[in-house]
Amino acid sequence: MNDQAQRLAGRLLLHEELQLSEPEMTHYLATNKLTALSPFLKNFLSLQCRRCGNKQRHLFGEMPCSNCKKTHAYCRKCINMGRVMACTPLYWWTGPKPVWPQLAHPMVWSGQLTPAQQKASNCIYHAIKTGQASLLIHAVCGAGKTEMLFEGIAFALKSQKRICLATPRADVVRELLPRFEQAFLGVEIVGLYGGNGAHQQTGQLTIATTHQLLRYQHAFDVMIIDEVDAFPYHADPSLPYATKRAQTQQATTIYLTATPREKRLKRLPTIFVPVRYHGYPLPIPQLKIVPLFDHSHGLTSLWTWYKGRTDPNRQLLIFTATIKQANQLFPVIKRRYPDQRVMLVHANDAERIDKVRQFRDKQLDILITTTILERGVTFPSVDVVVLQADHHVFDQAALVQIAGRAGRDPKDPNGDVIFIYSGKTRAIAHAVRAIKRMNKKAGF
Amino acid sequence: MQLHVIEEPTCDYCGRNDLGVCNDCNRWRPHMLINKNRAVYRYNPFLKDLITRFKYRGDYILIEALSLMIKQTFITAYSKLPKKTVLVPIPLSSKRLQNRGFNQAEAIAKCLPYPTVQLLRRTEGEKQAKKNRKQRLTMKNPFELMDQVDAELIILIDDIYTTGATIHHAAQILKENGYRNISSFTLVR
Ligand SMILES: [Zn+2]
Ligand SMILES: [Zn+2]
Ligand SMILES: [Zn+2]
Numbered sequence: 001m002n003d004q005a006q007r008l009a010g011r012l013l014l015h016e017e018l019q020l021s022e023p024e025m026t027h028y029l030a031t032n033k034l035t036a037l038s039p040f041l042k043n044f045l046s047l048q049c050r051r052c053g054n055k056q057r058h059l060f061g062e063m064p065c066s067n068c069k070k071t072h073a074y075c076r077k078c079i080n081m082g083r084v085m086a087c088t089p090l091y092w093w094t095g096p097k098p099v100w101p102q103l104a105h106p107m108v109w110s111g112q113l114t115p116a117q118q119k120a121s122n123c124i125y126h127a128i129k130t131g132q133a134s135l136l137i138h139a140v141c142g143a144g145k146t147e148m149l150f151e152g153i154a155f156a157l158k159s160q161k162r163i164c165l166a167t168p169r170a171d172v173v174r175e176l177l178p179r180f181e182q183a184f185l186g187v188e189i190v191g192l193y194g195g196n197g198a199h200q201q202t203g204q205l206t207i208a209t210t211h212q213l214l215r216y217q218h219a220f221d222v223m224i225i226d227e228v229d230a231f232p233y234h235a236d237p238s239l240p241y242a243t244k245r246a247q248t249q250q251a252t253t254i255y256l257t258a259t260p261r262e263k264r265l266k267r268l269p270t271i272f273v274p275v276r277y278h279g280y281p282l283p284i285p286q287l288k289i290v291p292l293f294d295h296s297h298g299l300t301s302l303w304t305w306y307k308g309r310t311d312p313n314r315q316l317l318i319f320t321a322t323i324k325q326a327n328q329l330f331p332v333i334k335r336r337y338p339d340q341r342v343m344l345v346h347a348n349d350a351e352r353i354d355k356v357r358q359f360r361d362k363q364l365d366i367l368i369t370t371t372i373l374e375r376g377v378t379f380p381s382v383d384v385v386v387l388q389a390d391h392h393v394f395d396q397a398a399l400v401q402i403a404g405r406a407g408r409d410p411k412d413p414n415g416d417v418i419f420i421y422s423g424k425t426r427a428i429a430h431a432v433r434a435i436k437r438m439n440k441k442a443g444f
Numbered sequence: 445m446q447l448h449v450i451e452e453p454t455c456d457y458c459g460r461n462d463l464g465v466c467n468d469c470n471r472w473r474p475h476m477l478i479n480k481n482r483a484v485y486r487y488n489p490f491l492k493d494l495i496t497r498f499k500y501r502g503d504y505i506l507i508e509a510l511s512l513m514i515k516q517t518f519i520t521a522y523s524k525l526p527k528k529t530v531l532v533p534i535p536l537s538s539k540r541l542q543n544r545g546f547n548q549a550e551a552i553a554k555c556l557p558y559p560t561v562q563l564l565r566r567t568e569g570e571k572q573a574k575k576n577r578k579q580r581l582t583m584k585n586p587f588e589l590m591d592q593v594d595a596e597l598i599i600l601i602d603d604i605y606t607t608g609a610t611i612h613h614a615a616q617i618l619k620e621n622g623y624r625n626i627s628s629f630t631l632v633r
Contacts, residue, residue: 016543063504065545076503083502085545 005098006188007202008034010162010219010246012051012090014082017215019200033095039084040073050090051214052078053241077238078214080194092217100160100204101186107154109147109183116275117148123271124152128161128222128252136255136268140438141404142378144277145256146176149224150183152254157187157204161221164206166213166243168230170194171356171377173207180207210239216246223247228255228265229397258404259397259434274441280413281444282435283406285399290422298387298420299332305385305418306337314415315359315382316366317373319402321391323348326368329387333366340365347372374401380409383416389428390421399431447494448486449513450633458608459483459521460633468607477615478626481605482521483633484514491632499548499603510631511555518556518629526596529558534602534614535587537566552631553601563598564614565590585613589621600628 008018018025018034028034041048048055054077064071065087074085084090113121120137127135139145149165156163165180167173170193177191188203192212206220210233225233225243233239247253260266276282288301302318318333320326323346330344341364345355352372359367360379367373371393384406386394394402399419406415419428450459455466459482485491498506533549541547553560564587600614611628618626 061503061505063502063546066541066547067545074502074504076505079497079501079503083545 001096002099004028004033005093005096006100007200008093009095009098009202010093010216011202012037012092012215012217012245014084014088014090017082017200018091028095031095033093035092035094036089037092039088039090040075040086047073049075049077049084051075051081051084052238054078054238081211081214100157100162100188102160103158103186105154106157106184106187107150108185109150111147113147114144114275114277114279116273117144117277120148120271120273121151124149124254125155127254128152128156131250132252132269134253134255134268136257136260136265136270137273138257138260138270139273140276140282140442141258141401142276142278142282142408143273145226145273146179147277148273149254153205153222154184156222157184162204162206162219163222163224164208164213164216164220164246165224165226166208166210167226168210168233169372170209171353171372172226173209174353175377176207180205210243213242213246214238216242218245218248220247220251222252222254224254224256226256227258227397227401229257229259229261230401231395231398234262257397259400259431261396272441274438275443276407276413278410278413280407280410281439281442283403283415283417284435284439285403285417285419285428285432287424287428287432288418288420289424290420294422298422301420302385302387302418303336305416309383309416310414311381311383311412313381314412315362315364315379317379317382317384317405318366318368319374319384319386319394320368320370321388321393323370325388326370329368333368337366342366342368344368345373346370371398371402373405374398377405378408379405381412381415382406382408383418385418385420387420389419390423390425394425394427396427396430396434399427400434403431403435446490447513448488448491449517450483450486454482456480458605458633459630461486472607477612477619478600478628481608481611481628481630481633482517483605483630484510484517485632487604487632495603495632499544502544502546504546504551507551507555514552514555514631515557521629522599522627525558528594528596529599530563530593530595530597531556531558531560531599531601532563532614532618533560534600534610535562535565537568548603549601552603552629556601556629558599560601561591561593561595563589563591563593564617583609585616587614587617589617595623597625597627598623600626602628602630604632605630 039050041050054075059077060073061076062071062073068087072086074083153163173191173193180189187205189205190201190203192208290298326344326346334342343355343364345352358364403417406417407413450461453463455462455469457469460466497503531553533553536547566586567588568586600611615626
């Protein structure tokens with residue numbers, strides 16, 4: 001029974017996702033261990049999808065259903081996770097609570113925290129221990145956020161609490177999972193993101209893309225929301241909806257961000273971590289304005305900077321606003337620097353995981369990328385160039401994150417960050433100001 | 445990338461965009477079981493995504509966006525039809541129908557101005573997606589007759605005509621049961 005409780009507790013699943021035999025299913029339903037919930041909530045005249053919270057009429061469709069011989073609604077918003085329709089209930093575990101392994105010392109990580117990290121770590125520990133509702137960690141890129149979480153998570157694990165770390169990107173889940181597996185021993189840890197097929201497993205510690213939380217309800221006692229300012233979290237209302245529903249009533253929510261923009265966040269109890277774990281300041285972006293009548297679209301600025309870069313041994317990340325631009329740039333860069341190993345990666349790239357690994361393994365010198373690599377993914381020693389930094393995809397949060405890719409390693413704490421643009425946007429100005437302010441706070 | 449409507453000239457047998465008889469039909473044109481096939485769209489990555497969303501994810505209302513073009517293509521390709529023309533959608537196995545909640549061939553048939561009759565059923569599951577061309581063509585006929593209809597012309601309806609194996613298997617069962625005048629119509633060729 002505990003096996004089933006561990007597997008199903010806190011999840012909100014379609015019939016086919018339960019993976020139960022018909023007799024098991026009938027038994028659990030008859031004994032109220034499993035409860036069937038109506039898939040749609042009917043408010044006055046309007047419909048709401050229970051799984052994703054969608055209320056928009058145009059995101060519901062109607063189909064003549066061969067199973068119930070009726071024409072009825074289905075949700076188009078969350079259809080990629082399996083279709084929710086009027087005649088398919090969502091199932092929720094109402095049986096015994098899962099019991100997790102009792103571990104005296106789940107954390108085997110023995111690294112050293114910097115004083116700034118230790119202070120944040122203490123606050124997180126305290127928040128979890130006292131059941132504080134929320135805490136915002138405002139930390140610069142490269143502050144060492146993951147390690148700050150370890151002590152609090154270890155306490156939660158020992159207290160039989162369930163923890164989720166939600167992040168906007170699958171790349172980040174892939175990067176964090178092995179680090180947590182190394183830091184915690186004997187703990188059931190599961191990493192979830194679209195298409196990795198692991199959604200049948202569960203653990204006491206879940207590392208997931210925010211989208212995966214659509215499959216949870218009242219599951220987590222500690223919810224850590226990484227990059228709460230990042231797209232798509234603040235753009236898609238179903239993500240905050242699912243994040244809230246995935247938590248238990250007394251849950252502690254810990255928000256992590258490098259750029260708190262929303263007023264709602266600014267009102268939360270906040271801990272600043274303005275200094276990077278290696279103690280060096282954040283690289284300040286250098287602004288290159290594309291002159292009028294420049295037909296190279298900023299490439300002349302790129303060539304000039306490249307010739308005089310401070311450390312030619314660093315790898316180079318070039319960010320473009322669109323996939324199309326990345327595709328156009330790729331042959332140009334290859335022709336210009338024939339002795340450099342150049343590669344191109346974007347969101348719809350099937351070989352994306354492999355290419356990022358090659359870059360990390362230093363099998364590539366220059367990686368042209370769209371904003372998919374703006375956050376979470378770290379490389380020790382890179383220079384960063386943003387072409388067309390005034391494009392609207394580069395909002396303040398994105399620019400701060402992109403700049404934060406440079407200087408991550410104590411052996412090379414600097415790195416050139418170049419924004420190339422023709423018209424200065426608020427996002428550029430605010431990003432530079434935010435970076436300078438954090439350096440000042442850190443005492444530089 | 446967009447939808448690519450098939451225009452003349454087409455292969456006079458399978459309706460593929462081609463001059464005269466296409467390579468596929470030159471290689472394999474089994475006993476002229478059907479008069480001809482006609483299709484609305486050429487296969488391309490955009491259509492592939494659309495079909496995935498419509499058929500596998502089950503976003504039924506996508507058919508509404510295509511229905512006008514489906515109807516128009518049908519009327520142009522089949523201009524003078526006998527009064528007793530009947531549409532027969534290729535059936536799904538009951539298990540697959542239960543999973544999907546609708547039969548995509550039936551959804552296509554509903555866009556057309558003739559009555560639909562469920563004349564066939566599957567004797568076994570459908571798994572041709574994984575089979576190669578030769579295996580598909582030589583496999584045992586997966587259909588059987590489940591009803592009777594008084595029709596001068598039967599038009600089989602399916603979503604995709606790839607090798608033509610499915611359509612020809614269905615046509616073969618109909619022929620064996622005395623229906624002699626058979627054509628077919630698909631969304632994609
Ligand atoms: Zn939904
Ligand atoms: Zn139904
Ligand atoms: Zn042909």
